[in-house]
Amino acid sequence: MLRYILYSYFAYIEPNEKKVMYMKKKWLKGAMTICMLCAVYLLSREGAMLTGKSITEEKGLILIDSGHGGIDPGVVGIGGVKEKDINLKIAKELAGALEKKGYKAVLIRKDDNGLYDAESKNKKVQDMQKRCAMIKEEKPLLTVSIHQNSYQDEAVCGPQVFYYKDSLEGANLAKCIQEELNNRLQVEKPRTEKANSTYYLLKRSEGVLNIVETGFLTNKKEAELLRTKEYQKKCAEAICNGILKFLKTVEINKTNVV
Template sequence: MFTVIKKNHLIATLIIAIILITFSVITINTAMAHKRLPKLGYTIVIDAGHGGFDAGVAGVATKVKEADLNLKVAKKLEKCLTEYGFDVIMTRTSGNGLYGLHTKNRKKRDMEARARIIHDAKPDAVVSIHMNYFVQSKQRGAQVFYKKNNERGKELAKNIQEVLGLNLEHCNRLFLSGDYYIVNCSDYPSVIVECGFLSNAYDEQLLISDEYQQKLAYYITLGIMKFFDIDPYQIISL
């Protein structure tokens, strides 16, 4: 009888301990979720590539539109950067392009509108989100491009590529200079992050998943923080 009572008492004690630990973890996580991190004083322009009539490339299996995926990743990146204390300006926040009601020269108008947003923002960095496509379907992984002869842009690309390469499969690729309007339109540190290849069925399945999009946003954020010599753990502990 004594043994049974002692055993029941032990079980009850363990249950109470588990409840208390669980409550403590929930409380800590809730506090962290609502903790207002200090502003860092850096402004980032996030450009979700394409939009409107310009859907970009399409997934080889699902035919998903690049423009839609760009916006989803860009919004997750905006949320992540904001939570870490960055000020963020988006070039587009909907599926529409930036060319207005005009029907002529829509692509030119769209790109010029993005350039105006960048110049007006006077940002510390510009990150344009895209999806890649290549005739050889075996190509996989994210790759970062920067403006030729822009050393700060090169450094930003290097940091983002390194973090992606260390944490995501098939992303250990070379960061390269590229002749793209969105990085050429200003002298601010600017990069294009090609998040993966929609020409590869495996990459496509990753890119359409909410979980992988969140990982991309998080690791791009860490790459940006590394560029500014910011330790994310020090920010959280403040």
């Protein structure tokens, strides 16, 4: 467009010198205005892209672990439902929910496979070691490990969140997630978050980590619910809300200290 304007100007011949000078100034002013508008547009566009990127990076990384996988199915519940499958589906829903809020969510296990080598003599140990190694390497804001529960009494049901007994931040995160699960899933007999000192991930992982058991696969009603996409999404949304609540309290505490 600019090229056409300038070409039109120089091709134009006017015997009146004053008019030529006037038209020259007019066309040059118009050309400069167009150039400035183009520059403003490009800078605004680039600025918006950079701003969007910085917001995502500023909010940080959250790791999501799907318990079990591969040769390890976890709990095999009523109707043959496998814990590893439910864990992964909820983890993917949670990742999507967190990304909508501007966080970078990374799945430790992205598919049905476990985190072990085929030739490993102790696949379970290697699997757990690799999960801990990834947490150490990534240094996330926090990690949640999705699991399902079981009990010999089929009547037992409801979500349960575990944290390492000596972790104050872990306890605070667990409280936030537990409350959201109880409310969102309309639990008849709400549980409270529970300290633990024996689970491998809780003992060996760096940073803040919770193990979130979203239900009992040995309870018929809960097992049926956990197989549905709608309920999996509810669980993920509750966990997401708990995480956001926890991170908000962390930010408030930092502000108060400053």
